[in-house]
């Protein structure tokens with residue numbers, strides 16, 4: 001099957017742009033392929049091994065190597081999560097495997113003050129609360145009220161006791177200068193990574209969306225950096241591949257502030273970050289960021305940067 005040609009029928013401009021970014025056939029092949037189902041065991045609700053044993057009665061589990069032992073691919077495919085009692089009880093949380101990376105990189109600790117600036121529907125907030133063992137405080141924010149309602153219901157179901165939900169434009173938090181130990185900015189984006197979930201993301205992709213999000217992301221990342229304590233960590237992530245929403249945004253932060261990048265070391269494959277795009281050169285420091293294309297680990301595409309504010 002000519003995957004590139006299949007995508008050309010859906011959105012010619014998408015193919016034109018990202019064929020320049022990744023010349024491999026695998027890029028299009030894996031973007032076409034449905035995602036492998038995966039879950040995170042919620043240790044806020046029970047013991048990891050006990051929940052794992054319950055699941056193993058029904059499924060074959062394959063550990064996701066970049067999590068802290070709680071993430072699994074489900075190897076038997078006929079899974080309807082909605083029908084599982086473990087899902088209804090909040091013992092497991094369906095979550096795409098690469099979307100588990102940003103909280104792992106953030107590495108929040110019990111007792112810390114954490115801002116999740118674009119949090120809905122909350123899969124990463126619940127993961128953060130799990131790593132904090134429900135000790136400390138998470139401000140879980142989203143600009144959209146309807147999405148914030150889903151966030152609240154997911155936090156309740158997962159047994160998260162330390163989150164305060166706010167409905168604000170993320171840039172609002174710039175007024176809390178030097179306040180948070182850790183900040184996750186899992187930014188709104190043009191969602192090329194989500195094409196594996198739903199082809200509508202290919203159909204509706206446009207350069208207009210890329211420019212719109214790039215501008216918004218720059219505004220949000222500056223506010224997030226301002227709200228970060230000296231010595232604190234900000235993780236910036238998107239589920240898209242466009243350099244204007246990834247390297248360009250982090251490069252912008254490096255130019256405007258004293259932010260420093262830290263190398264992310266995890267057991268996974270990745271694609272070289274983009275250091276030059278459309279005639280523009282980005283800092284060599286961006287080599288420390290993580291660009292994941294769908295074929296690298298057979299997951300959604302993701303981009304992750306670990307940023308530290310000097311003391």
Ligand SMILES: C[S@@+](CC[C@H](N)C(=O)[O-])C[C@H]1O[C@@H](n2cnc3c(N)ncnc32)[C@H](O)[C@@H]1O
Pocket residue numbers: 099117118119120121122123124125141142143144147168169170171186187188189216
């Ligand atoms: C990629 S999604 C977040 C996914 C979430 N972190 C998770 O893991 O479940 C991006 C979110 O940003 C929110 N958003 C859009 N514009 C925003 C803004 N200006 N400030 C804060 N959040 C915003 C959207 O409503 C959306 O829920």
